[in-house]
Amino acid sequence: MNTLLHIILYAQIGLCFFCLYRIARGPTIPDRMVGIDIFGILVVGICAVLAIITGRMFMIDIGIAWVILSFAGTLTLAKYLSKRKLNE
Amino acid sequence: MKYITFFLILFLFWLLLTFELSVANIITGAVASLITILFFGKYFVNDVKKFFHPHRYFWLIVYTFVFLWECLKANFDVAYRVIHPAMPIKPGIVKVKLNLKTGIGRTILAASITMTPGTITVDIIEDFIYIHWIYVHSTDPEVYSKKISGRFENYLKRIFE
Amino acid sequence: MNSIIGVILLFIGLLFNLFGCIGLIRFPDVYNRLQAGTKCVTLGTSSMLLGMLFFFGFSEAGIKAVITIPLLFLSASVAAHALIRGSYIFGVKIGDQPIKDDYKEQVETDEKNEVK
Incomplete structure (x- = not known):
């Protein structure tokens, strides 16, 4: 059981590299922002x-705080996007 | 009346979020809820009487299951498009007429459309909702408005209006 | 028994996250990437949180995991909405030849009003 959970943890961390690829290579600025948004989730x-692995309850508090903070961050970035034009 | 209901909802949310019944925690929650109401109370739902109609909660539960089913379908739809070697996409933005009047109903409809197969809400201007569609099946307004928002509007009308 | 259901839910969540991330890499423009990313990753993470409920039961952490799910759905859909509107106004094109684009006229009239 513990091995399975560790496999899931490392696979989930591996998925973050897909988002990092999009943040690094994204041709336009909105592409990078989509990468940041998905990374937060x-x-x-x-x-x-x-x-689940460590059995420590406070980890889920970090999760809730992360949802709210990444939401606020994405909204701020999107607001900044809609006020500027490409090729300027 | 409006502010009292808002306060109770916020306070209940705080208690669920912290899950602790000590005196210090309750006082903190009450003060935090009061500060929130001071700034954002005027944006809350105007017609508070609707919170005391039991049949609305029944339709809310039915709606939750309808929404979950659509959400699952959306995920298999996106998974199919991702796995398919040729990626069958044909994107476009369509304009659909809204039948809902209240603000919260429109918000929930927009959020639901974002989570259903191949559609994302772009903007709401006056009585029209603009939707980005990953695969435009037809360009006839009646066909696509039934396909996109018809599923939800009947339920949302019963819940919020 | 409960932990077996939990692990199955975690695996389903991981699978959906994988589809979402592959879509993020494969799709050609920002709108389609947002479609794949938001839907799949949100449902996958909700499935993981539900799996957490099966591990902890109805204790403190389990209930917190359940109230994170509606929070996640609302915040993810509003963030997707803001991002897609921002990137349209920013000037990203919808594919090579969009089938239908009703939003264009609206944005252009808005810009004219702003100039005046």
């Missing part, structure tokens, strides 16, 4: 798996 999944 994946971290919540990592928090959930870590809470």
Whole structure:
């Protein structure tokens, strides 16, 4: 059981590299922002798996805080996007 | 009346979020809820009487299951498009007429459309909702408005209006 | 028994996350990437949180995991909405030849009003 959980944890961490690829290579700025947004949601999944493996309850509190903070961050970035034009 | 209902909802949410019944925690929660109401109370639902109609909660539960089913379908739809070697996509933005009047109903409809197969809400301007569609099946307004928002609007009308 | 159901839910969540991330890499433009990313990753993470409920039962952590799910759905859909509107106004094109684009006229009239 413990091995399975560790496999899930490492696979979930591996998925973050897909997002990092998109953040590094994304041709336009909105592409990078989509990468950041998805990365924030994946971290919540990592928090959930870590809470199960270590048995520490406070991990899910970190997850809740991360949802709210990444939401606020994405909204701020999107607001900045809609006020500027490409090729300027 | 409006502010009292809002306060109770926020306070209940705080208690669920912290899960602790000590005096210090209750006082912190009450103060935090009061500060939130001071800033954001005016944006809350105006017609508070609707919170005391039991049949609305029944339709809310039915709606939750309908929404979950659509959400699952959406995921298999996206998975099919991702795995398919040729990636069958044909994107476009369509305009659909809204039948809902209240603000919260429109918000929930927009959020639901974002989570259903191949559609994302782009904007709401006056009585029209603009939707990005990953595969435009037809360009006839009646066909696609039934396909996109018809599933949810009947339930949302019963819940919020 | 409960932990077996939990692990199955975690695996389903992982699978959906994988589809979402492959979509993020494979799709050609920002709108389609957002479609794949938001839907699949949100449902996958919700499935993981539900799996956590099966591990902890109805204790403190389990109930917190359940109230994170609606929070996640609302915040993810509003964030997707803001991002897609931002990137349209920013000037990203919808594919090579969009079938239908009703939003264009609206944005253009808005810009004219702003100039005035």
